[in-house]
Amino acid sequence: MLKLTNVTKTYGRSWPFSQKITPVQEVSFSLHAKKTTGLVGKSGCGKSTLARCIAGLQPIDSGHIVYQDVSLNQLSFREWLPYRRKIQMVFQHPDTALNPKKKILESLKEPFRLHRILPEREAVQKIRESLAFFGLTEDILSRYPHQVSGGQIQRVALLRALSLQPELLILDEPTSMLDVSVQAQMIQLLQKIQREFSLSMLFITHDIHLINAISDHLLIMKEGRILEQGSTQTIFSNPVHSETKKIAESLKIGLF
Numbered sequence: 001m002l003k004l005t006n007v008t009k010t011y012g013r014s015w016p017f018s019q020k021i022t023p024v025q026e027v028s029f030s031l032h033a034k035k036t037t038g039l040v041g042k043s044g045c046g047k048s049t050l051a052r053c054i055a056g057l058q059p060i061d062s063g064h065i066v067y068q069d070v071s072l073n074q075l076s077f078r079e080w081l082p083y084r085r086k087i088q089m090v091f092q093h094p095d096t097a098l099n100p101k102k103k104i105l106e107s108l109k110e111p112f113r114l115h116r117i118l119p120e121r122e123a124v125q126k127i128r129e130s131l132a133f134f135g136l137t138e139d140i141l142s143r144y145p146h147q148v149s150g151g152q153i154q155r156v157a158l159l160r161a162l163s164l165q166p167e168l169l170i171l172d173e174p175t176s177m178l179d180v181s182v183q184a185q186m187i188q189l190l191q192k193i194q195r196e197f198s199l200s201m202l203f204i205t206h207d208i209h210l211i212n213a214i215s216d217h218l219l220i221m222k223e224g225r226i227l228e229q230g231s232t233q234t235i236f237s238n239p240v241h242s243e244t245k246k247i248a249e250s251l252k253i254g255l256f
């Protein structure tokens, strides 16, 4: 469904810090339709940059990102719009997920308006009907983001992303800023989403136990490159690279 070929992304630093860094280097992989793929690697190895490039939030320097036979990186902003609906991303920081100046209902209505999915009254009805699935209640709709918890904001962010009925959901460490007890509830919600929504997920996390629990496939990233890829079971039972061996070992002894 999504195929990356030799994707490279460089950040240029302006004078006097003129060195460039290339957090994504010639990355190639395919995502499997309706499966969850975990993207694992040390902090700073380029996972979020890669995710933002796939979601169209950052341009790439070279290579191809092909989604359903369309080369996304060659599209204009306007041509990209339908793909923004199909490829949704939920970010790590709950405090940047929603506009702090808008009540939560307004933020939830926005995608319906932007993508002209439903008239306002029907959109609100749909939002109300969806709340329970995401473990939310009506009273949250009239609050501002600073009046609710980080866990609730991530639930709202998931509701908003899924209200667009995306085909690919990219989750960039959606649980890492949450308390451990809240993380467990979020994981249950993510597993429920896996069961109920027929979508593909690209899941970025440092939590190797979570990756093991919810990913069908794995991409192991190091210093901007994909070191190893394959089914989660194969990679953890037969790791090839030393980096992957360390991760597989930490899973056995409960570290990472």
Ligand SMILES: Nc1ncnc2c1ncn2[C@@H]1O[C@H](COP(=O)(O)OP(=O)(O)OP(=O)(O)O)[C@@H](O)[C@H]1O
Pocket: 011, 021, 023, 041, 042, 043, 044, 045, 046, 047, 048, 049, 050
């Ligand atoms: N907008 C930017 N401009 C310049 N450099 C950036 C930018 N965003 C990220 N970087 C750098 O690119 C490298 C990769 O960052 P990235 O956030 O993609 O890594 P990551 O694997 O997601 O890390 P983490 O797990 O800590 O979130 C880092 O060295 C980072 O400092």
